[in-house]
Amino acid sequence: MKEYQTKNPYTTEVVDTYTEDSSVEIESKLKKALAIESSWARMEIEDRCELLTNVAELLIERKEEYAALMTQEMGKPYAQGISEIEKCAWACDFYALNADDLLADEIIDTDADESFISHDPLGCILAVMPWNYPFWQVIRFAAPTLTAGNTALLKHAQNVTGCSLAIEQLFLDAGYPEGCFQSLKAGHEEIEKLIANDGIKAVTLTGSEKAGKSIAGTAGKHLKKSVLELGGNNACIVWEDADLDQHINTMVTARMQNTGQSCIAAKRFIVCEDIYDAFLEKFTAKVKSLKSGDPRNEETFIGVMAREDLAEELQKQVNESIKKGAKVILGNMRNGAYYSPTILTDVTIDMPVFIEETFGPVAAITKAKNREEAIALAANSRLGLGSMLFTEDIDAAMNIISNIPDGAFFINDMVKSDPRLPFGGTKASGYGRELSREGILEFVNKKTVYIKK
Numbered sequence: 001m002k003e004y005q006t007k008n009p010y011t012t013e014v015v016d017t018y019t020e021d022s023s024v025e026i027e028s029k030l031k032k033a034l035a036i037e038s039s040w041a042r043m044e045i046e047d048r049c050e051l052l053t054n055v056a057e058l059l060i061e062r063k064e065e066y067a068a069l070m071t072q073e074m075g076k077p078y079a080q081g082i083s084e085i086e087k088c089a090w091a092c093d094f095y096a097l098n099a100d101d102l103l104a105d106e107i108i109d110t111d112a113d114e115s116f117i118s119h120d121p122l123g124c125i126l127a128v129m130p131w132n133y134p135f136w137q138v139i140r141f142a143a144p145t146l147t148a149g150n151t152a153l154l155k156h157a158q159n160v161t162g163c164s165l166a167i168e169q170l171f172l173d174a175g176y177p178e179g180c181f182q183s184l185k186a187g188h189e190e191i192e193k194l195i196a197n198d199g200i201k202a203v204t205l206t207g208s209e210k211a212g213k214s215i216a217g218t219a220g221k222h223l224k225k226s227v228l229e230l231g232g233n234n235a236c237i238v239w240e241d242a243d244l245d246q247h248i249n250t251m252v253t254a255r256m257q258n259t260g261q262s263c264i265a266a267k268r269f270i271v272c273e274d275i276y277d278a279f280l281e282k283f284t285a286k287v288k289s290l291k292s293g294d295p296r297n298e299e300t301f302i303g304v305m306a307r308e309d310l311a312e313e314l315q316k317q318v319n320e321s322i323k324k325g326a327k328v329i330l331g332n333m334r335n336g337a338y339y340s341p342t343i344l345t346d347v348t349i350d351m352p353v354f355i356e357e358t359f360g361p362v363a364a365i366t367k368a369k370n371r372e373e374a375i376a377l378a379a380n381s382r383l384g385l386g387s388m389l390f391t392e393d394i395d396a397a398m399n400i401i402s403n404i405p406d407g408a409f410f411i412n413d414m415v416k417s418d419p420r421l422p423f424g425g426t427k428a429s430g431y432g433r434e435l436s437r438e439g440i441l442e443f444v445n446k447k448t449v450y451i452k453k
């Protein structure tokens, strides 16, 4: 059986050694999920919501422990880990409070005496999740999906296996029946086999475009629904009238939080020329002030990247862009998994840092002649997760909402997820939505009921 280790990217120490689940173990987990399926689906929604409230309470109780685990496994700065766990608790509270309404029958007026849409659970849903937000990515799937009456199997990224197992235990400790939420230590081949199994009713994946194509391809072949949340190459558009003093910190956070390893981070800064110099000065000063260091320290804002190979890959994208004419204003220094916050200017549309997603602390800055050019540059991407625009001219900003072909458009704030709002992308960023009403309705049978009395 295949063994693997998890490694602390900051200290480079081995955290733990695991053995992948065998086919037999995976099948037995699926059987457990199927055994609980109908009783879980029939449980009163109030009871499922109560269990979710327990999860929220446990998350808050254990936030230090879970934040430290994320720091250890993928180098997340500890304070940002605490915020992540608090956000997970918020999502659980949101669904515990609202799931009943969100899942209520939707009455539709027709020629029937009564007609409505009911929302039945689908069954066992497979989730394939990434390492960058080890708890949040899972909870934002699991909270609505389980509360809708489904069961779940989680295949988490290998480097955060400890987090994956901690989440499984969290649901058990909160009182969920065994089999309701289980964690798998499975390789790609086993996952492909699992998707083909009749017991799996749908798949959700947050991850790379390559993984999305592969998982969704298998799901499609077996006529199973998939939800994909893939990469992003979000533009942060700065019009000439933006209030830099008010928003520069937000713009820096939008790029640098989680050491830049976020699908919705601001990656391409597209700045109108009339404000360009002032923007660059303030942006650079703020980035310089960010504290890099040991992710275990509460004051650290920039930790290490989750793995050394990821930092190497990022540096390659930067160096290729430099060859094409990008200028380094700050950073581009690497030491193991540490990659220093980097600012590149003179970025053009043919450079890797403009075309590709950069999953680390690199801000790629492009100057635009005017507002129109800035919008056109922002929309020039294969990816479509979100864009943000900073301006004092809210009317003009509202007028261009439909010119932004992304899943989200934020004016005077960074693109961020919120349990009350749908989250997801267009184009190569994937399809389907997480969170909010849209998220809880992704994995239900929207059943048409038509009654003549």
Ligand SMILES: O=CCCCC(=O)O
Pocket: 132, 133, 136, 261, 262, 263, 264, 416, 417
């Ligand atoms: O890679 C995606 C990160 C999403 C982070 C968030 O929801 O805030």
